[in-house]
Amino acid sequence: MSADRQEIYLDPAIRNWVLLPIMLVMVLVGLLRHHATQLLQSTPKANIKQLRENASLMRARMLRSPNAFELPHSSFESRKAFFTKAFEKGVYLKTPVVDNNGQPPNPMSDPGAMEPMMDMLKKNMAMIVPQTLIMSWVTFFFTGFVLIRLPFPLTLRFKAMLQRDIQTADLDVTWVSALSWYFLNLFGLRSIFTLILGNADSADGMQDMQQMQMGAPQLQPPAEVAKTFQSEKEFLELTVHSWSIESADERLLRQYGKLPAETKSKSA
DSSP states (O other), X not given: OOSSSOOOOOOXXXXXXIXXXXXXXXXXXXXXXXXXXXXXXXXXOOOHHHHHHHHHHHHHHHHTSGGGGGSOHXXXXXXXXXXXXXXXXXXXXXXOSSOTTXXXXXXXXXXXXXXXXHHHHHHHHHHHHHHHHHHHXXXXXXXXXXXXXXXXXXXXXXXXXXXXXXXXXXXOTTEEEHHHHHHXXXXXXXXXXXXXXXXXXXXXXXXXXXXXXXXXXXXXXXXXXXXXXXXXXXXXXXXXXXXXXXXXXXXXXXXXXXXXXXXXXXXX
16 A cells, blocks of 8 residues: 555455446336336326416406507407406406405315325335435445545545545545445436436436425415406506507508698698
């Protein structure tokens, strides 16, 4: 063992019975977890109330946009009155602001809101259970094993990450223990899974951990949705409509210079 470079002679059987089996097991478990996640994932169901709520807002915004200039004044006013009255009464709201008892409704009582949370719970269980079993297997059978040495130098800050189960202060930081090899594979097999499964894979440990940190999608309270409808109602009331065909003949004559001079001055 030299002073500049610390040398350790490893048994070649460690490569065959520890290094490669850990990586192979994690790849196989990742593939099984991908297919299990696909089986557990429920088919998304169309929420008619949610679609109706979004469609009404989109129609109201299109009505006050320049795309509605082709509507006659009577058609525009009838649509404007219809949406204004409907938004004021909350006809298109998926969840009313208050229920029959005058209390705010519980968002968790909506089956459509619980379905994404159940899908997230299934994905978390499909990730936590296999990784817990693999980590317990590695810790029980391969504690204290030194597997490989990294071919590049590192600082002492990486010692706690690369030598998790080795209590040796004098060991070079470039040596990797069995438990650290497990964590390196957990976050480093993304390219392998992408190569095998494609971009839409569910076997990536890093992606699952990021989803767990983000949590389930936040549900917008009914009061906020009601405020959005109220704002859209006020925008509709302030919209000034001009029919694009109303003065089409004058614009056509003015374009070809056929409009009399006095008409031009009056129009100006």
